[in-house]
Amino acid sequence: MIENKKPVNVKDVAKLANVSLASVDRVLHNRPGVSAKTKEKVHKAIKKLNYQPNILASNLSKKKTYVFGALLPRVSSQSSYWGLPLKGIQKADKELDQYAVKVKTFLYDQGEKNEIRAQILKIINSNIDGLVLTPKFADDTEILLQDCNEKQRPYVFIDSNNQDKKSLCSIEQPLYESGQLAGQLFSFGFQKGKILILHFKDAMDSNVIINTKIKGIVDFLKEVKSNISIMKIVISDFDQKSIKTIVDKALSDNPDVNGVFIPNSKIGLIAKYFESKNENKIQLIGYDYLDENCGYIENDIIDFLICQKPEWQGYQAIQKLFKHLVLKRDVKQKVIVPLDIITKKNYKFY
Amino acid sequence: MIENKKPVNVKDVAKLANVSLASVDRVLHNRPGVSAKTKEKVHKAIKKLNYQPNILASNLSKKKTYVFGALLPRVSSQSSYWGLPLKGIQKADKELDQYAVKVKTFLYDQGEKNEIRAQILKIINSNIDGLVLTPKFADDTEILLQDCNEKQRPYVFIDSNNQDKKSLCSIEQPLYESGQLAGQLFSFGFQKGKILILHFKDAMDSNVIINTKIKGIVDFLKEVKSNISIMKIVISDFDQKSIKTIVDKALSDNPDVNGVFIPNSKIGLIAKYFESKNENKIQLIGYDYLDENCGYIENDIIDFLICQKPEWQGYQAIQKLFKHLVLKRDVKQKVIVPLDIITKKNYKFY
DNA sequence: CTGAAAGCGCTTACAG
C-alpha cells in the first residue's frame, strides 16, 4: 500500500505558532513588519513540522509571469553554430510555458558593435527576471553584467570559459582538455610524424580560447607522444583558392603530416579542400556538430568532431534560471560540459 | 516592455459558452453526464479562446499524489551497472517532489526468479500510477505488462531493445550500431590482423543483445576493413586463472590479434588480465562507464568504452511518466540513446 | 444533465 500522508501547509504552521497565515507568509519570505517574538514562534513551528512550502501553489497565487532573456549571436553564413544553443533555449521555453515562463531572445550579428550595444541597452531597460548569455564578447558586456549585479538579476553563461563568480551559474567547456583529447585521438591513429594545426581566424575569434585548446594538444604530445610534432598556421582568408595555396605548400613542405587539427568549428573549410583533393590519408579532427561537418564525417573526410552539447547548454541555462527563480532551489555555480566524441558510426544518434 | 497578457481560464470559457465552471470541467475531461449541446458550446468556446488548461492549478486542486514504480536489478558484486539508472531515477524523484511525485523502487537480484516474481506481484497489487522497467527479463514480465495494459498503467522501458509498442515510451540503445562503432574505432588504430571477441557470459545475459552487437562489428569489418578478421570466445568462468589459461592460449595461437572487443560491461575482467601481463599493444574496447572500467581507462589498458548514459536513461524514464501523467503532454514513444565514446581524456567529465 | 459553493496551498491588499 502506498501511504498518502498529507504534507504540512502554512495553515498547520500558523496554528502551531498561534499566529495568522499572513504572519507565517511574512516570516517565510523575510518580509519586514514582524515582531521578533512572532518570528521566533513561526520559525519554531516550521522547524518542528519540517514545513516545506508548495512552490507551485505559491506561484499560482502570485500570478507572476517570469521572463528570461537570452543574448546570443545570430546564425550567420559564417557559422550556424549559434542556432544550436538557441534551439535548446527554445525547447526549454516551450517546456516551461506551463509554469508561466517565457524566453525573450536578443540576437546580434557577431562583430556588429552597434547592434550588440543596442541589444544590451534593450536588456538593461527591460524587466526580464534573468539572463542567459555568452562570455564577454565586447567591452559593453561589463556594463551589462554590472547592471545585472546591481539589479540582482541572475545571469547564466553558456559556452563559457571565464570563471565568472558572480553569475548564478556558468556552463563551462573544458578547452585545454579538449585539445588533449584531440591529441589522444590522433595518437590512437599514428605514432609519429606531424600534426598540422590550422586556425581559421575570423574577426570575432578569441585567441585565448584557441590557444588554450592548442596548448592542450601540444602538452599532450610533448608528454605522451614525443615522436609527433606540431606545426601551426593561421588562415584569415577563407576562400578555397587561398586555402588551397597555403595548405598545398604546407603539405608538400611537410610530407610527414599525418593529422590536421582545427581548433574551432570551421573544419568544413579544410574538409572541402581534402574532398576536392581526393586525398584521404590524413586524419582530420575538429569541433562542433554542424550539419556541414557531419556531411564530411559521413564521407570519411573528417575523422572526429569534438562536441560540447551546445543545444543542451542552452536548455540547461534556462532550466537553471527556472530552478533558481521559480523553484527557489540551489543551483550549482559551475557546470562542466562533457567532451563528446562524434564519429561516423555514432553521429546519427547525437 | 514585456507584455503580460492574462491567459484565458475556465471561467472565461464558461462565460463565453454560457455554462457553469463544472460543465466546462466535465467537457474538458470527457466526463459523462453532459448534453451534446453543452459539449458543443464548450468546445466552441475553448477553440475560440484557444484555452490552455493550467495543469499545475489542476494538480493543486486535485490533491493527487503520484507514485511511480521502478523495477530494476539490484547492484551486485557481479555488476554495479544498475546503480547508474537507479541514480538517475532518484535524481528525478528528488526533482519532482515539488510536484507531488514519489518513486518507489522494486529491486531484485538478477537470476533470483522467486524474488522477481515477488516484486512483480507487489507491483501488480500496488496502486502506482506508472512504471519504469527493463526489457523482458523473465516469463513473468508478460504477466506484469498485461496487467499494466489492462489497468492502463503506463510503463517506460529503459535499456531497451525490444520495440514494445504498447509502452508509453521505450528508451532504446542502438546495439548493432554500437558494434559498428567499436569496429570503426578499432579500424582507426590498425588496418589488419585480428580482433578477439570475448563474451564473458553470465546466467542473465541475453544472447540476442550480445549477438546483435557482434553482428555490428562483424558487418562493419566485412564491409570496410576486410583485412581485419574476427575470432570469438565465450567465457563462463570468471576467475582470473581460467581467464588467463584461455586468453593466453588464444593469443599465442593468434599472434596477429590487435584488438579485443568485449560486448558487455565485463571488460574489467580482461583488463585485469592485461594489467597483470604488463602487455599494452592490444587495443581494448568494451562497454559501460563503471568505476572499475574507468580505472583501466586511466592507466591506459582500456582504450575506449562505449556508453549509453544509463543514469540519464533512468532520469528520462521518470520524466516521461511525469510528462505524460502529470503534465498531460505527448511523449515520444521511442527515444534512442546516443552512443557515447569514453576515453582517457574525456571520462572525467562524463 | 447542470450549477453554486467550498477547497487545494499560498499571497495580497486592506483594515485595524
Place this chain on the structure above:
DNA sequence: CTGAAAGCGCTTACAG
C-alpha cells in the same frame, strides 16, 4: 505589527 478575507485556476462533492 497583525489578521480576516478574497483570490490565483482548477476540481470535487452536493443539491437540484
